[in-house]
Structure formats: structure tokens, C-alpha cells
Amino acid sequence: MSPPTSDLFSVETIPGAGRGILASRDIPQDTTVLTSKPPAAHVLFREYRKEVCAQCFLYDRGRTLRVKDHDTGKVFCSASCQQKWVDHTGELGDGAWQDLHHFIQARSKGTKDTSGISLTDHRPDVGEIDGRWSQAKPEADVRMRKAIDGASRPTGRKQTKAAVASSTIDPDILGYLLSGILAHHQQPNQWREDVLALAMHEEPYTTTHDLEAHCTSFVQLSSIMPVELHESCTIEVCRALAAVSSHNAFGIRSGSEDGEEYMGYALYPSASYFNHSCDPNLAKQRVGNAWRFWVVRDVQQGEELCISYLGGDEKDLNLRQRRAHLREVWGFACECARCRREATSSHDAG
Numbered sequence: 397m398s399p400p401t402s403d404l405f406s407v408e409t410i411p412g413a414g415r416g417i418l419a420s421r422d423i424p425q426d427t428t429v430l431t432s433k434p435p436a437a438h439v440l441f442r443e444y445r446k447e448v449c450a451q452c453f454l455y456d457r458g459r460t461l462r463v464k465d466h467d468t469g470k471v472f473c474s475a476s477c478q479q480k481w482v483d484h485t486g487e488l489g490d491g492a493w494q495d496l497h498h499f500i501q502a503r504s505k506g507t508k509d510t511s512g513i514s515l516t517d518h519r520p521d522v523g524e525i526d527g528r529w530s531q532a533k534p535e536a537d538v539r540m541r542k543a544i545d546g547a548s549r550p551t552g553r554k555q556t557k558a559a560v561a562s563s564t565i566d567p568d569i570l571g572y573l574l575s576g577i578l579a580h581h582q583q584p585n586q587w588r589e590d591v592l593a594l595a596m597h598e599e600p601y602t603t604t605h606d607l608e609a610h611c612t613s614f615v616q617l618s619s620i621m622p623v624e625l626h627e628s629c630t631i632e633v634c635r636a637l638a639a640v641s642s643h644n645a646f647g648i649r650s651g652s653e654d655g656e657e658y659m660g661y662a663l664y665p666s667a668s669y670f671n672h673s674c675d676p677n678l679a680k681q682r683v684g685n686a687w688r689f690w691v692v693r694d695v696q697q698g699e700e701l702c703i704s705y706l707g708g709d710e711k712d713l714n715l716r717q718r719r720a721h722l723r724e725v726w727g728f729a730c731e732c733a734r735c736r737r738e739a740t741s742s743h744d745a746g
């Protein structure tokens with residue numbers, strides 16, 4: 397595993413709360429304790445595709461951004477952001493985004509897909525998940541073999557694309573998986589250390605439709621990825637990307653952290669080691685495509701550094717509502733200092 401390192405804190409085992417981050421010395425108020433790296437995977441939702449800079453996530457009150465790359469369909473707030481994106485993504489990645497863009501465009505011209513959405517849908521269990529992914533494997537292998545053949549035969553790729561044209565598409569899942577596949581390709585060992593060390597949800601798919609969409613997206617990516625990306629376009633990578641997203645993803649929002657537009661989400665492995673408190677000593681702010689964390693009050697050596705997982709109005713919930721919300725969304729019973737204090741005082745009052 398590869399937790400963040402700093403002379404300000406260390407990652408320790410916290411009784412009853414897994415890992416957490418403890419101050420290794422006194423830290424004065426307003427000190428920045430961590431600035432994350434760019435995300436290990438992320439998605440900007442398709443409905444925002446013309447309004448959010450693909451590099452720095454800038455959102456200009458719903459205005460269409462002025463720099464557009466017609467080959468990838470991505471928009472940027474400036475030519476310099478576009479250049480940064482190109483430098484970071486590389487030629488291979490740029491080509492993969494172009495292939496995905498063309499694939500989505502060709503498929504989006506048909507009627508809107510509403511199949512697979514059912515009122516009786518349920519959260520698939522581990523057995524169903526394993527079963528569906530084991531079906532996806534041979535399908536993907538066939539597509540990849542065709543892509544390899546296609547690299548030497550000019551008509552091959554067209555045939556492969558026609559073969560997957562009959563299935564439905566989910567551009568947001570396709571984009572999220574591709575971003576993770578590309579990050580994995582750039583630094584496979586680092587990616588494994590960072591991402592596979594995160595808390596994994598065993599049953600991350602909210603519905604069977606969601607599971608189906610992930611498996612279908614993986615097969616579709618297998619058919620359009622250049623051969624050089626095949627080692628990163630794997631079931632292991634795609635399943636890990638889903639398994640870590642439920643408890644580790646940070647929302648990409650406009651403006652402040654509680655901004656009203658929810659434009660996508662991203663994985664920041666180093667920032668995932670902060671536990672939650674309802675009265676956090678850390679604040680966070682997104683700076684471009686990374687996050688800065690700083691202490692909002694003087695912190696003493698040995699104190700745990702915590703952020704709040706509550707957003708917007710959720711901070712104003714009372715003790716019972718807050719704990720119920722954290723249990724439902726994040727899967728833990730909050731025993732932070734504020735919750736313990738409020739539980740004691742409500743007990744005294746009652």
C-alpha cells in the first residue's frame with residue numbers, strides 16, 4: 397500500500413476505524429497539510445461536456461467553454477489548459493479518447509435507451525457480480541483479438557465497431573473507466589499501490605442495470621482500445637475502479653466544495669486516508685484538478701486529522717439524522733467527538 401507521506405502527519409491504525417492520519421507534531425491553524433495529485437480516475441458527466449474544462453474542471457456558470465477539441469469532444473477554459481491536457485494524456489491516450497468520442501457519437505444518434513431500468517431492480521450480490529463478469533471476459537477477449545487482427549487488416553476495426561454497435565452505451569461509465577485505464581497504463585505499479593490499497597466495496601453496483609452497464613462498457617472499451625492499452629483494459633482494473641469509487645470518490649462540484657452543480661466525481665487515493673468527523677479540523681478546497689487540505693484550528697501532536705464527508709445542508713442535520721446518513725451512505729457508525737458530545741448531552745437532557 398502507498399499512503400501519503402509528510403513530516404506533518406503519519407498514517408496509523410486507529411482503533412475501530414481502520415487507518416487514519418495523525419498529526420506527528422503541533423500544526424498551527426491555516427497550515428496546508430496535503431495537496432493531492434491529479435485523480436487516479438475521474439468522470440465529468442456527459443451533460444456538462446461543453447461546460448467544464450477537461451483539465452482544470454472550471455465551470456463558468458453553464459457557459460459553453462471557448463476552446464473545443466473536435467476530435468475528443470473535450471472542452472477547455474484556455475489554450476494552456478488544452479496543452480496541459482495533451483501533455484499529460486499523451487498521444488496514445490489522446491487517440492483512445494478520440495476513439496471513444498467517435499464510438500459514442502455514432503451510437504448516440506439512435507433513440508434514447510431506457511431498457512434495463514426496472515422498478516424491481518436490486519443491488520447485485522457477490523455471486524451475481526462474479527457471474528456477470530465471467531461472462532464479460534470471453535466477450536472482451538474476442539473483441540481484443542479482433543482489434544489485434546484489425547491492426548494489420550484495415551477493415552478489422554470497422555467490423556469490430558459494427559459488432560458492438562447493437563449494445564447500449566453509458567458514456568459516463570465509459571469515460572470513468574477509460575480515465576482509470578489510462579492512468580493505470582501510465583504507471584501500472586504506482587496505480588496498483590495507490591488504488592488497490594483503498595477500501596473496496598464488495599457489492600458496489602447499486603442495481604443490476606448498473607452492473608450490466610459496467611460489464612458492457614468494459615467489453616465496448618475492449619473493442620475500441622488500441623492494442624497498446626490491452627494490458628490496462630482488464631477486468632481487474634475495471635472492477636477495482638467500481639469497487640473503490642463508492643467509499644473513496646470525491647464529488648467534482650462547481651465553485652466551493654458545496655457548490656450547487658454536481659459535475660462528476662474523481663478518485664484521489666492520497667486524500668482517501670482522512671477519516672470523517674462531524675466537527676473536522678481540516679477544510680478542503682479543489683484547486684484545478686487536485687485538492688488542498690489545511691487545518692482550520694491549531695492541532696496538537698497525536699490528534700487525528702479529519703475531514704467531513706457531509707456536504708451542504710447535511711452539516712445541519714441533528715445527531716440522529718447525521719449518524720443515520722453516514723451509516724447509509726458511508727457504512728459506518730459515527731463516533732466522532734461531536735457525536736459523542738451530543739449523545740452525552742441529549743442523554744443527560746433526556
Ligand SMILES: [Zn+2]
Binds near residue numbers: 449450473474477
Ligand atoms: Zn481549464
Ligand SMILES: [Zn+2]
Binds near residue numbers: 736
Ligand atoms: Zn460524528
